[in-house]
Amino acid sequence: MAQRPVAGQGRRPRYALTLLSLLLVVLLAGCAGPSGVMRGGSPAGHWVTIQRGDTLGEIARRADVPLVRLRRFNPGVNPRGLAVGQRILVPSQRERAPSGGPYRYQIRSGDTYSAIARRFGTSPVSIAAANTGVSPTDLKVGQLVSVPLHGSRAASSRGSTSSAPSRASSPSPAPDPGPVPSDARDWPWPLDNYRVARAFGQDSRGTLQPMLLATDQGARAKAVADGEVRFADSMRQLGRVVIVHHEDNLQSVYALCDTLLVDSGTRVTQGTPLCTVSRHAATARHDLLFDMRHGGKPIDPRSVLR
Secondary structure: OOOOOOOOOOOOOOOOOHHHHHHHHHHHHEEEEEOOOOOOOOOOOOOOEEEOOOHHHHHHHHHHOOOOHHHOOOOOOOHHHHOOEEEOOOOOOOOOOOOOEEEEEOOOOOOOOOHHHHHOOOOOOOHHHHHHOOHHHOOOOOOOEOOOOOOOOEEEOOOOOOEEEEEEEOOOOOOOOOOOOOOOOOOOOOOOOEEEEEOOOEEEOOOOEEEEEEEEEOOEEEEEOOEEEEEEEOOOOOOOEEEEEEHHHEEEEEEEEEEEOOOOOOOOOOOOOOEEEEOOOOEEEEEEEEEEEOOOOOHHHHEOOO
């Protein structure tokens, strides 16, 4: 099974804590400022552990970043209920958090698109679609990526970027890229034999859902138009995924795949097999999640397909 793309050097070895290392921890803690970084240093760009007496306003002042930006980089944090030991992500001077997004986010060690998406309440597919030319399998520490905020989940701040989500907030729409080009019409469907198991649109809770196509065992999803594969790897909850970028700022997404048949960076033509479709225990069907996007914004695939 493909492994998730991770920035940094991989897993850290687990060291047994000796009496000496515990002593060093105590000594270093005594030298740290109130926000958990060394005295005199700026916390900007770092994770900060809350100490007694800390406030978001003071942390923002020391980092020289607007308080509103600090709060937006920590969705779900209650400024009046900070707890000692709680971790806060302090944005750097290069990062931005406009209302509704997209955020400008700086990759940190251990980051993946899935972890970033969980933190800011969006999806890995949206992040990948918004960062053409960036390889999700080779993220670099310090690299800036765009994080569109069309999702609705705010993450807890008591841990790292993998913290569980808290209460939902209202979705923020992606910027409108304008009308779909008139020549993007009558494209073939991604499967030869299929049934629309779920149409594109909002569900009963008002959440926008991508199209789901039921097909036969052994079916292969095919590119709906010429383009370049910008992502071919695994994403949490979406299985193996292929994202193809086409002309006129259009993207097609093929998820819940079993076997990938292309690699990132591959140029494909209309009809090129991209992946085989897997069987899912929850439905006992072979399903392909198919999504079309224009400028990163979801559109109804039926407006493009024949």
